[in-house]
Amino acid sequence: MYRYDSIDRQIVNERVAQYRSQILRNLNGTLSDDELKPLRLQNGLYIQRHGPMLRIAIPYGLLSAGQLRKLADISRRYDRSYGHFTTRQNMQLNWPKFEETPEILGELATVEMHAIQTSGNCIRNITTDKFAGVAPDELTDPRPYCEILRQWSTFHPEFAFLPRKFKIAVNAATEDRAVIRTHDVGLELVRAESGEIGVRVFAGGGMGRTPVIGKVVRDFLPRKHLLTYLDALIRVYNRYGRRDNLYKARIKILVNALGVEEFARQVEEEWTFLKDGPATLTDAEFARVAAHFTPPPYEPLPDNDPSFATAQAENKAFAAWAKRSVHPHRIPGYAAVTLSLKAPGSPPGDISDTQMEAVADLADRFSFGELRVTHEQNVVLADVRQRDLFEVWGIARAHGLATANIGLLTDMICCPGGDLCSLANARSVPIALAVQEKFDNLDYLHDLGEISLNISGCMNSCGHHHVANIGVLGVDKNNEEWYQITVGGQQGNAATIGKVIGPSFSAEEVPDVVEALVSVYLEQRTPEERFIDTFQRLGIEPFKERAYRGRDRRKPAASEEGAAHD
Amino acid sequence: MTRIIKNGSIVDDAWTILKLAEGETPESAALPEQNAIVPLPVWQARKDELVSRGQPVGVWLDSHEGPEAIAADLQHFTLIAVNFPKFADGRGFSTARLLRERYGYTGELRAIGDVLQDQLHFMKRCGFDAYAVRADKNIEAALAGLKDFSESYQAAVDQPQPLFRRRTA
Numbered sequence: 001m002y003r004y005d006s007i008d009r010q011i012v013n014e015r016v017a018q019y020r021s022q023i024l025r026n027l028n029g030t031l032s033d034d035e036l037k038p039l040r041l042q043n044g045l046y047i048q049r050h051g052p053m054l055r056i057a058i059p060y061g062l063l064s065a066g067q068l069r070k071l072a073d074i075s076r077r078y079d080r081s082y083g084h085f086t087t088r089q090n091m092q093l094n095w096p097k098f099e100e101t102p103e104i105l106g107e108l109a110t111v112e113m114h115a116i117q118t119s120g121n122c123i124r125n126i127t128t129d130k131f132a133g134v135a136p137d138e139l140t141d142p143r144p145y146c147e148i149l150r151q152w153s154t155f156h157p158e159f160a161f162l163p164r165k166f167k168i169a170v171n172a173a174t175e176d177r178a179v180i181r182t183h184d185v186g187l188e189l190v191r192a193e194s195g196e197i198g199v200r201v202f203a204g205g206g207m208g209r210t211p212v213i214g215k216v217v218r219d220f221l222p223r224k225h226l227l228t229y230l231d232a233l234i235r236v237y238n239r240y241g242r243r244d245n246l247y248k249a250r251i252k253i254l255v256n257a258l259g260v261e262e263f264a265r266q267v268e269e270e271w272t273f274l275k276d277g278p279a280t281l282t283d284a285e286f287a288r289v290a291a292h293f294t295p296p297p298y299e300p301l302p303d304n305d306p307s308f309a310t311a312q313a314e315n316k317a318f319a320a321w322a323k324r325s326v327h328p329h330r331i332p333g334y335a336a337v338t339l340s341l342k343a344p345g346s347p348p349g350d351i352s353d354t355q356m357e358a359v360a361d362l363a364d365r366f367s368f369g370e371l372r373v374t375h376e377q378n379v380v381l382a383d384v385r386q387r388d389l390f391e392v393w394g395i396a397r398a399h400g401l402a403t404a405n406i407g408l409l410t411d412m413i414c415c416p417g418g419d420l421c422s423l424a425n426a427r428s429v430p431i432a433l434a435v436q437e438k439f440d441n442l443d444y445l446h447d448l449g450e451i452s453l454n455i456s457g458c459m460n461s462c463g464h465h466h467v468a469n470i471g472v473l474g475v476d477k478n479n480e481e482w483y484q485i486t487v488g489g490q491q492g493n494a495a496t497i498g499k500v501i502g503p504s505f506s507a508e509e510v511p512d513v514v515e516a517l518v519s520v521y522l523e524q525r526t527p528e529e530r531f532i533d534t535f536q537r538l539g540i541e542p543f544k545e546r547a548y549r550g551r552d553r554r555k556p557a558a559s560e561e562g563a564a565h566d
Numbered sequence: 567m568t569r570i571i572k573n574g575s576i577v578d579d580a581w582t583i584l585k586l587a588e589g590e591t592p593e594s595a596a597l598p599e600q601n602a603i604v605p606l607p608v609w610q611a612r613k614d615e616l617v618s619r620g621q622p623v624g625v626w627l628d629s630h631e632g633p634e635a636i637a638a639d640l641q642h643f644t645l646i647a648v649n650f651p652k653f654a655d656g657r658g659f660s661t662a663r664l665l666r667e668r669y670g671y672t673g674e675l676r677a678i679g680d681v682l683q684d685q686l687h688f689m690k691r692c693g694f695d696a697y698a699v700r701a702d703k704n705i706e707a708a709l710a711g712l713k714d715f716s717e718s719y720q721a722a723v724d725q726p727q728p729l730f731r732r733r734t735a
């Protein structure tokens with residue numbers, strides 16, 4: 001993974017000092033709360049329902065074992081001994097003390113971490129494929145691109161105060177696991193006919209109140225032009241994006257207003273002035289960064305380790321776990337492993353200090369000392385020998401990290417919601433827990449197969465409900481919590497926004513509605529079909545009909561939109 | 567006399583910013599005797615008059631007014647100011663870079679409006695060399711904002727070479 005040189009280190013240390021001074025000035029009254037707000041947000045510090053929340057950056061989800069141990073240590077000393085992984089592959093601490101946040105950032109800096117631009121109207125943490133570098137379907141490793149973008153976006157002087165937040169994701173695989181088309185900018189690494197690797201640029205995707213799938217603004221951009229082109233694109237947004245209405249300020253609104261062709265034309269025009277300028281990426285720089293991501297010293301191994309097959313044959317529980325949690329690897333004899341943070345009874349994405357230490361130990365022993373945080377809020381060990389899988393499973397199980405539900409209904413993406421987040425319209429974690437409780441039978445879940453259920457506490461859509469097969473969105477009606485259900489969304493190459501099925505439900509109804517929806521699938525599916533396939537074949541009607549059967553809707557469907565921040 | 571930060575130190579400011587009052591038109595507004603920083607509409611309406619006074623001319627752009635509007639007139643200006651109506655309005659950063667990098671403006675480039683310590687680093691990088699720090703703030707303290715960072719990754723006006731072209735191999 002990328003290691004800081006003295007300059008990277010100095011920049012992060014200077015950031016800690018700057019932030020410390022901002023907090024001090026606020027405490028001594030020379031920097032007002034309003035003035036501090038955008039500054040602290042650019043350091044990931046929110047003031048939430050119960051106090052501050054600190055969002056720590058995990059660039060493109062990659063962590064070393066040492067970094068995770070430090071996070072465990074910080075969570076113990078400055079918080080309540082747990083952290084929460086987010087859909088942007090970051091970690092949130094929910095109970096830090098305001099005055100101690102500079103100390104936390106100081107601690108993070110010692111392990112080459114920070115909280116830079118994890119919030120605020122600036123370029124946010126770059127995200128990518130959780131299987132980057134090991135996926136068999138990958139064209140090239142996206143991580144050097146991500147790191148180059150991280151450096152370019154860190155304190156970008158022109159783009160620190162954009163109209164709104166700006167999210168970039170990178171995908172280099174055949175299957176898009178980074179949901180790039182729901183990002184402000186999605187970058188797909190592609191190979192031109194000439195063999196040259198470059199980037200297909202999507203823009204204007206996003207979730208929030210107005211979900212939009214991103215559109216291609218440039219089909220092929222040679223690698224060396226990546227930064228100058230993005231400078232041009234974001235400059236057009238910075239200058240012409242709307243600033244008069246919070247809900248209309250994302251780039252998707254500008255792209256839609258201009259039309260994608262006109263937007264692309266303006267970017268190209270701006271780019272002619274920047275193209276081939278000093279910010280043109282050099283091969284030397286690409287090579288310098290890429291050298292940090294060279295493959296670890298893999299052992300030469302046979303394709304399939306016989307002990308793995310034997311263990312599966314002998315142990316049903318292990319086999320069930322392996323089926324969900326073990327993923328193909330481009331190197332023979334190796335596998336990527338997902339550790340589930342979706343155990344029954346625990347909020348999705350939460351990880352305790354002891355679990356963090358257990359994962360760090362697993363990474364050190366079995367996966368070259370590194371791990372990844374996924375946007376589905378789980379953890380991946382990317383480089384495990386097949387022959388070690390049984391042992392990894394045993395250790396993971398002892399720490400509650402081996403629930404065999406990856407990709408299944410209870411592998412829910414869920415935002416912190418109304419229990420913690422001050423923007424929320426409704427709580428989301430209790431919904432997740434109630435669904436887990438109702439669907440606690442693993443055999444049933446395995447039979448149900450792949451299905452995604454995502455929950456957001458408000459239109460901000462941190463829980464990515466729009467791209468879930470079943471999406472749950474908290475809405476506020478007369479100060480009551482209600483839940484709007486969408487069906488038919490999906491991530492990946494065929495990213496689709498789910499459709500609202502009708503009037504919203506009370507919290508108690510949600511698990512039953514989920515059951516009603518999946519029962520339609522169970523009755524109607526063909527042997528090959530996943531939930532989403534059956535949905536696409538049948539359309540929304542049978543699902544809608546079943547969801548409302550026997551339910552007396554007291555409240556009308558109209559104007560269901562919550563008053564949330566987008 | 568008000569004080570501003572200019573070229574890294576605190577100096578007295580001899581200029582007067584003209585703001586159109588309610589009901590005042592660009593044509594009718596009274597011009598300050600000398601050292602006037604006029605709003606763009608006044609410049610556009612009274613170019614000849616301003617130039618013929620034989621005095622240094624300053625103009626200020628509001629955050630929605632792009633540099634294109636004055637790109638052809640740059641030789642007339644001793645000073646260009648860019649207004650930040652709220653410090654969260656970041657359009658002025660692009661305006662500044664365009665004036666310096668695209669249109670080659672070399673005179674004083676001043677940030678006015680909601681100008682606070684923690685933006686100065688970004689402003690400097692984008693080509694500002696003068697900062698009218700908001701009047702209620704301690705300008706001496708704000709000066710520290712120019713020194714928060716000793717290195718930057720990106721190419722910008724103050725350092726046209728990105729870090730990756732300068733890292734010692």
Ligand code: SF4
Binds near residue numbers: 415423424456458
């Ligand atoms: S979706 Fe809404 S409630 Fe949930 S974390 Fe985001 S802002 Fe908070």
